[in-house]
């Protein structure tokens with residue numbers, strides 16, 4: 356017998372997961388198809404949510420809306436699933452030089468709700484922050500692996516998940532109906548991340564995938580006080596350093612109570628080499644940046660690769676096919692999936708269910724005219 360669903364979602368990265376959860380909360384019947392053995396950049400991501408970025412230390416696009424949304428969204432899900440995965444710790448951003456420190460002081464008042472301006476170097480001699488830096492509140496990091504596993508279990512529980520390699524040749528879109536093998540759906544939504552660069556329905560969209568690599572490291576514990584302080588912040592100067600508690604500690608409920616010497620650091624951008632092979636070049640780039648900010652020995656435990664669904668416009672790509680009104684895409688979250696996806700999943704679901712407006716910058720209609 357055919358299975359009938361309202362929304363067939365392809366991909367269970369952060370985009371597919373959060374969208375599926377949002378639709379299920381609206382009591383829609385959802386089925387997510389995912390092939391976990393494919394590249395899956397959500398799983399390797401550091402999950403950092405940082406409202407102030409770039410050389411000029413400015414607010415990221417729509418940061419007020421995104422951050423007030425995510426600061427409710429993730430804690431609400433933690434409560435619902437009785438699982439810790441969002442860590443609301445500040446980003447510490449040392450100034451690169453005196454000029455940057457002075458430039459910042461000139462426009463400090465514009466963003467000060469999000470920022471504490473530390474008066475002293477508070478990490479000690481092993482961290483290169485001669486000019487002080489900004490302690491940026493309001494963000495944090497998402498343990499994406501724990502989050503994705505939690506949502507996958509929830510979907511399985513709701514009969515809303517199937518491990519499956521989606522094949523376009525088996526999709527039928529005739530007579531305004533979607534059918535895929537024995538599944539009938541009112542709508543199909545593509546959340547395949549960088550894989551949607553090749554999608555016959557959305558060929559003109561400006562997806563520009565970018566490879567990124569990340570190192571798992573273990574810091575030597577000779578300076579325990581510093582390691583403990585590094586557990587309380589995300590260090591961000593040229594590269595970032597994020598605590599990465601052992602998964603076992605989640606099960607034993609030790610997270611947040613004990614500090615760890617395990618961290619992740621990265622990353623780099625490569626638009627040419629889109630293979631999943633770790634490279635010596637990226638490793639060296641990351642290590643050079645790390646060593647310029649932190650003088651502490653470490654051992655590399657692992658190197659991982661992901662392909663970000665970046666776009667030429669640096670904005671997400673959300674909306675409906677120009678003629679096939681039951682085919683949609685929710686993609687293009689680039690390097691900022693963990694901060695952008697909760698807000699835009701909410702906006703997209705309002706658009707799908709209640710004729711809500713999609714933000715002008717993310718709408719895909721303009722790309723069909725080109």
Ligand SMILES: Cc1cc2nc3c(=O)[nH]c(=O)nc-3n(C[C@H](O)[C@H](O)[C@H](O)COP(=O)(O)OP(=O)(O)OC[C@H]3O[C@@H](n4cnc5c(N)ncnc54)[C@H](O)[C@@H]3O)c2cc1C
Nearest residue numbers: 366368369370390397400402403521548567661691692693
């Ligand atoms: C090294 C690195 C560090 C990062 N750090 C951060 C960070 O600190 N903060 C942040 O916000 N973002 C970060 N990102 C970016 C973040 O990972 C992305 O924004 C986000 O994960 C995109 O999610 P997605 O669901 O769109 O794509 P993906 O996670 O790639 O998910 C796509 C899913 O589709 C599935 N799929 C594809 N094709 C098929 C098919 N034919 N059949 C079935 N399933 C299919 C895949 O298996 C996968 O599960 C980082 C990325 C990298 C690579």
